[in-house]
Amino acid sequence: MPFQPVKFYQTGTFTVGNRLLALEQRSVQANMQRTNSLNSGHRACQGCGEALGARYAIDAAMRASNKQLIAANATGCLEVFSTPYPETSWQIPWIHSLFGNTAAVATGIAAALRVKGRREVRVIAQGGDGGTTDIGFGCLSGMFERNDDVLYICYDNEAYMNTGVQRSSATPPAARTATTMPVGPEPGNVFGQGKNVAQIAMAHNIPYVATATVADLHDLEYKVNRAMGMHGARYIHIFVPCPLGWGAASNDTIRLARLARETGLFAVYEAEHGEVTSVSKIRKRVPVEDYLKLQRRFAHLFGKTPALETIARIQAMADKNIRKFGLLEQGGQ
Amino acid sequence: MDKPFAITLDVGSSLANHTGSWRTSRPLYVDSLPPCNNACPAGENIQGWLFHAEAGDYEAAWRVLVQDNPLPAVMGRICYHPCETSCNRGQFDSAVGINSVERFLGDEAIKQGWKFAVPDKASGKKVLIVGAGPSGLSTAYHLVRLGHQVVIFDAGPLAGGMMRFGIPKYRLPRDVLDAEIKRILDMGVMLKLNTRVDNILDTMKSGGFDAAFLAVGAHIGKRAHIPAGSAAKVLDAVGVLHSMEGEEKPMLGRRVVVYGGGNTAIDVARTAKRLGATESIIVYRRTREKMPAHDFEVEEALQEGILIKWLSTIKQVSDEGALTIEKMVLDDKGFPQPTGEFETLESDSLVLALGQDVDLSLLNGVPGLEIKDGIVQVMPNMMTGHPGIFAGGDMVPSERTVTVGVGHGKKAARNIDAWLRGGEYAAAPKHELAAYEKLNPWYYSDAPKIMRPMLEVVRRQSTFDEVQGGLDETSAQFEARRCMSCGNCFECDNCYGVCPDNAVIKLGPGKRFEFNYDYCKGCGICVSECPCGAIKMVPEDV
Ligand SMILES: Cc1ncc(C[n+]2csc(CCOP(=O)(O)OP(=O)(O)O)c2C)c(N)n1
Ligand code: SF4
Ligand SMILES: [Mg+2]
Numbered sequence: 001m002p003f004q005p006v007k008f009y010q011t012g013t014f015t016v017g018n019r020l021l022a023l024e025q026r027s028v029q030a031n032m033q034r035t036n037s038l039n040s041g042h043r044a045c046q047g048c049g050e051a052l053g054a055r056y057a058i059d060a061a062m063r064a065s066n067k068q069l070i071a072a073n074a075t076g077c078l079e080v081f082s083t084p085y086p087e088t089s090w091q092i093p094w095i096h097s098l099f100g101n102t103a104a105v106a107t108g109i110a111a112a113l114r115v116k117g118r119r120e121v122r123v124i125a126q127g128g129d130g131g132t133t134d135i136g137f138g139c140l141s142g143m144f145e146r147n148d149d150v151l152y153i154c155y156d157n158e159a160y161m162n163t164g165v166q167r168s169s170a171t172p173p174a175a176r177t178a179t180t181m182p183v184g185p186e187p188g189n190v191f192g193q194g195k196n197v198a199q200i201a202m203a204h205n206i207p208y209v210a211t212a213t214v215a216d217l218h219d220l221e222y223k224v225n226r227a228m229g230m231h232g233a234r235y236i237h238i239f240v241p242c243p244l245g246w247g248a249a250s251n252d253t254i255r256l257a258r259l260a261r262e263t264g265l266f267a268v269y270e271a272e273h274g275e276v277t278s279v280s281k282i283r284k285r286v287p288v289e290d291y292l293k294l295q296r297r298f299a300h301l302f303g304k305t306p307a308l309e310t311i312a313r314i315q316a317m318a319d320k321n322i323r324k325f326g327l328l329e330q331g332g333q
Numbered sequence: 334m335d336k337p338f339a340i341t342l343d344v345g346s347s348l349a350n351h352t353g354s355w356r357t358s359r360p361l362y363v364d365s366l367p368p369c370n371n372a373c374p375a376g377e378n379i380q381g382w383l384f385h386a387e388a389g390d391y392e393a394a395w396r397v398l399v400q401d402n403p404l405p406a407v408m409g410r411i412c413y414h415p416c417e418t419s420c421n422r423g424q425f426d427s428a429v430g431i432n433s434v435e436r437f438l439g440d441e442a443i444k445q446g447w448k449f450a451v452p453d454k455a456s457g458k459k460v461l462i463v464g465a466g467p468s469g470l471s472t473a474y475h476l477v478r479l480g481h482q483v484v485i486f487d488a489g490p491l492a493g494g495m496m497r498f499g500i501p502k503y504r505l506p507r508d509v510l511d512a513e514i515k516r517i518l519d520m521g522v523m524l525k526l527n528t529r530v531d532n533i534l535d536t537m538k539s540g541g542f543d544a545a546f547l548a549v550g551a552h553i554g555k556r557a558h559i560p561a562g563s564a565a566k567v568l569d570a571v572g573v574l575h576s577m578e579g580e581e582k583p584m585l586g587r588r589v590v591v592y593g594g595g596n597t598a599i600d601v602a603r604t605a606k607r608l609g610a611t612e613s614i615i616v617y618r619r620t621r622e623k624m625p626a627h628d629f630e631v632e633e634a635l636q637e638g639i640l641i642k643w644l645s646t647i648k649q650v651s652d653e654g655a656l657t658i659e660k661m662v663l664d665d666k667g668f669p670q671p672t673g674e675f676e677t678l679e680s681d682s683l684v685l686a687l688g689q690d691v692d693l694s695l696l697n698g699v700p701g702l703e704i705k706d707g708i709v710q711v712m713p714n715m716m717t718g719h720p721g722i723f724a725g726g727d728m729v730p731s732e733r734t735v736t737v738g739v740g741h742g743k744k745a746a747r748n749i750d751a752w753l754r755g756g757e758y759a760a761a762p763k764h765e766l767a768a769y770e771k772l773n774p775w776y777y778s779d780a781p782k783i784m785r786p787m788l789e790v791v792r793r794q795s796t797f798d799e800v801q802g803g804l805d806e807t808s809a810q811f812e813a814r815r816c817m818s819c820g821n822c823f824e825c826d827n828c829y830g831v832c833p834d835n836a837v838i839k840l841g842p843g844k845r846f847e848f849n850y851d852y853c854k855g856c857g858i859c860v861s862e863c864p865c866g867a868i869k870m871v872p873e874d875v
Binding site for chain 1: 340342343344345346347348349350351352355387388775776777778814823824825826827829830831832833834835836839841842849851852854855856857858860861862864
């Protein structure tokens, strides 16, 4: 059954909690006893979407697994900012793999637990978009194909942030990164074929695939919970804005994630065994400019002579998503 | 060294790393002034009482409400609710039905028999109040709460002032009014009816009063110079409405013409209709847009079949009641100008609703008073030019509404109290306004306003039954929950959830939140994602 949001007419449908809702209708994050899996003192930048997304996801997984959880973590910001030797922010058993082999390390942990008969202990692998869509892609596909009992979570901030904002295969067209400078006839990243790992995961027919953003906590927690309720290979792709890499204000992190969804640029849905089972509809549709303008990585599109054609191409991507996933309510415009 | 291979340091927690030192500005929880509270002439803490109504704790809601206004069931019916006009939710979908919820709470209090608490400490001071209308009653209520003894003198046969003798029953049923007045009197307020004060200084002296509050209202109908035949029936609106409360109802006839454009004109025309007039016609010299009466009342009158002749003045009344009407046009400044075009309108009676004057006779011989245009001037503390004599309501310069009168009562009581104690009342500084731009409307679900039921028109044309109904509990609670809690934390947990650094400490139900500045990096996400604008960012001294 797809996610049924609480219909609460003040707030509560969208806010983290609400004093008037029953405890079980509030999010894990509203709970005073949440794990805080990724604790204070970590060295992520101000307003880091990845730090937020990781705490949201792992706290939810901790609740779902009754705190029986081990996580393997690819190299990347999340690993670096959380564990400068000898400190750690993790409140869970956590292991740092290499940049490209997290899926394989998690598969190994799952196999070891199976051998030891510890079926109650669940395994998560997590990494950035670089670690997932590029270098770790082979291991990940293998994990899917073998249907290993691992939930893989990708925190997508659309570039290699940890090493100084280089392009990844998840970097959107036209975005400025250290390796796609806004120069020449097609400034910023190229309009390529794209590489949608959530769709590729679906093509493996694994039990569960979902996308989510840090702007919709209830949906994100629901999806982690749903995934934790299943066994086999599962994949959740979480959209996490990066203030530093995107050139955005640190207080705009959630707003950007919301806009990515509301423009249609990032489709939020879930799928089981290769078939989409639910789609988060757009609530208030906005043009892509509203999203792009808040980020300096797209500033070259809004110079003296705005790059109208490029903006139109990005809008066309959003429109295509809207068509493809049916992101508008029936009768919506 | 007893450490695993290649490990030289103990595992430490990142809690040792105080990231708060990165911060250049810090978030702060604030309580800002919601626009509804700001607009309320009675100074109600509307957001504050809606907060309890949302949770279904109606008694707590009512108790917060009556800290400022002792007449919620009355006000929930007849207040023109400027709170709703300025409600931020109006910019989102439609304003919160504050007035409906107020009425629900007021009615609930009457039903449940909730009483006012009386302080056990008496000040030993005695205050005379002249006039048992809204501002007199409100002053009495607040003075008793401040520990003073209060006596009210009223010239009329019943308490209530304009609430009884000016506002028709179909807008304010008398049992509701009586219940709310009784609750105030039950606090130990002494009320002397049919007691006219002829000389305020004498009355104060003989009664041993330490101060007085005058609130005699404005009950004298203004007369216009319209040449009228000696047999013509010309009445004034205040008189007509007043006599509605007596044994003998006014005889207005089948064709009643009301002259004027204020709320009183509408009240009289609607009353005439209910008394059996086949035609009840309002003659007004300007247009609907310029009419001082509230548009919803004009609308309700039109629904009941009241006719309105716009851009018309009455020039003359013949013995038989034929009115000579001159057509007007508006000039570029919006003032009506005569056209020289005339017509005749037959009538059985003409009621003038051209405004009211104050009966100032009780003030004869009081030194120091300043009276301008027939109205008593008061200082910002509501005191007249004579020390110890305060005044409020319709007899001082102000908008003449019940709500304003009630607001005067609270203000006057505080100042009288300060004066009696030999000090001066200083109001707490106003909080910053919680403007709509400070909210994050994303978090509010769409929820259209619930309108109150209206009596069907046929019954409105022939009976004095209450026109507007109340909301049932579910609807009243729904309305309360539409409040966006502008500028005041309502514990939605957003800040606690959205901080990437766990730097918000949740203190538990009813206790709100606290920042942990050891770790807060100052990203400002909590500020941006707070639905109600209850957090602000302030620069750190660096
Ligand atoms: C094999 C290998 N190549 C390169 C690196 C350097 N490196 C560390 S993190 C990183 C980028 C991580 O990007 P992503 O996976 O998107 O995570 P993010 O930092 O953006 O969260 C790179 C290139 C490495 N650690 N190992
Ligand atoms: S939404 Fe609530 S707090 Fe805000 S103005 Fe309206 S009634 Fe007042
Ligand atoms: Mg990345």
